[in-house]
Amino acid sequence: MRVEDKVVVVTGAAGGIGRALALRFAAEGAAGVLVADLDEAGAAAVAAEIGERALAVRADVTVEDDVRALVDAAERDLGPVDLFCSNAGVITGHGLDASDLDWSATLAVNTMAHVYAARAVVPRMVERGGGYLLNTCSAAGLVSCPGDAPYAVSKAAAISFAEWVAIHYRARGIRVSVLCPQGVRTRMMERGLEEDHVTARAVASSGAVLDPAEVAGHVVEGLADERFYILPHPEVAGFLARKVADPDRWLDGMSRFVESLT
Template sequence: MRVTGEVVVVTGAASGIGRALARRFAAEGAAGVVVADVDEAGAAAVAREIGDRALAVRADVTVEAEVRALADVAEREFGPIGLFCSNAGIITGHGLDASDADWSRALAVNTLAHVYAARAVVPRMVERGGGYLLNTCSAAGLVSCPGDAPYAVSKAAAISFAEWLAIHYRAKGIRVSVLCPQGVRTPMMERGLAEDHLTARGVAKAAPLLDPDDVAAQVVDALAEERFLILPHPEVAEYVRRKYDDTDRWIAGMSRFVASLGER
């Protein structure tokens, strides 16, 4: 996947990784970049930064009709979508105390939004002979995370769904990648640190926080290689290896790490 000349849609693009991806894809020569977010003003600001080849669209990724409408607008304005980046995500900050509403919201944004995106674009991509899906999932989906149960579970489900897509649609010309960073210096992470969330403290302790623009640069390289697993923090690959080499030892180690963070 070379972004040059492609029509790209990025959800959750008003800030953080989504904003960085939209800006980088435009810099790489995308034919059109659709900046989608529930934050309409934020999306419009990013589109203005990019210029004439960008379009801001308000879209709630938890509403399937809005995701379908987003794809329709993108193709009407710019042409066939070559790359759909399902990037929007949320944290809850809760463990066993997470409410049913917390669970529902996390699963809707972090998992079902990817399902809605695939339903909206995969059939039309298959009909045209190919296309690409990039789903932002988080290292938490591979190796869990301190504190936030709905986040860890919903991100793991998102990765599982992406694997399923890649397996079933590869022969039909569809490529899939999952972006799985640890800590990135986004507004969501900054809020978590400011509010002293266990998850944010754990992520910040585990590895250096990356700049979103650096993550976007790595994404461009990974898409060119059509890698399924994009790991801006390369050490995550070793964590995954340890997890499956000796799962009991890995769980014990993660338990010690979480205990070291305290419960404040």
């Protein structure tokens, strides 16, 4: 998958990784970029940076009708969607103290939004002979997330759903990648550090904190290779290998790591 001359949708694109993806796809020669976010003004600002090839749409990715509407808008004004980047995400910073509302809201954004995206675009892509889904899932979905139970669970579920789509639709021309970074210099990460969340401190101490533009570069490379796992932090592959090789030892190590942060 190369984005040149392709129509791309990016959700959660008013800032952070989403903004970086939208700008990089435009720089790579995308035929059109739909910039979607709850922050309407932020989405419009990113679209203005891109220029006439961009369209800004306010959308709540937890509302299936909104997701379908943004796909309709893209196909009406830009053309058939070749690549849908389901990128919007939230974090809570809570463990067992997370409320039912924390759980439902986090699962809605971090998991169900991917489901709504797939429902909206996969049938259309299959009819046209193929298409691509990129889901931002986080390293937390592979190796858990100290301090934030809803985030860890919702991101693991997002990866599992992406696997399911890849398994069932690969033969029909659908390709899927999951973007699984660790620390990225976004407002969400900065706010966590300011508030001294265990999650943010754990991520910051586990490896480099990348700029969103660096992550977007890794995405372009991963899409070109059509890799399922796009890992901007290569050490995540090592963490995952150790987890699979000896789960009990990995759990002991993670437990000691979390204790060192408290």
